[in-house]
Amino acid sequence: MSFKLIKVENISKEYKENVILGDISFKINAGEICAVIGKNGAGKSTLFKIMTGQITATKGQLLYSYSEKRHHSIGALIERPAFFREMRTNTEKIAEILKLVEHTNNKILFSEFSLGMKQRLGLALALILTQIY
Numbered sequence: 001m002s003f004k005l006i007k008v009e010n011i012s013k014e015y016k017e018n019v020i021l022g023d024i025s026f027k028i029n030a031g032e033i034c035a036v037i038g039k040n041g042a043g044k045s046t047l048f049k050i051m052t053g054q055i056t057a058t059k060g061q062l063l064y065s066y067s068e069k070r071h072h073s074i075g076a077l078i079e080r081p082a083f084f085r086e087m088r089t090n091t092e093k094i095a096e097i098l099k100l101v102e103h104t105n106n107k108i109l110f111s112e113f114s115l116g117m118k119q120r121l122g123l124a125l126a127l128i129l130t131q132i133y
Helices: 044-051 091-100 115-132
Strands: 004-015 018-029 059-064
Touching: 004 044, 018 044, 018 059, 091 115
Parallel strands: none
Antiparallel strands: 004 018, 004 059
């Protein structure tokens, strides 16, 4: 029997009277690759926001076998990167992660970043967030 990493059981999300997700269930075992495919508006981003603790499900549960800290060891880039002015973490770790994602030019203003630069920075943020908690 393989080690279960994530198990999603009957997750549903409703906003007012609109059902965004209806009884979604699946499991991901260690070493497996999972893809979520669907049309625009199908609820893919909503599912990932639930899995990362950004929003709560209306019903259902998530089981994370590797940690009791549920969402805190998951870093994710959903839709577009969001950055926070008051986020604090280890500056040495930030420099290391920025180098890892090949984003070391700090002379350009964020407003002038290309989409690719913003995505690399978003990936760095996801990696940094996994280090904070």
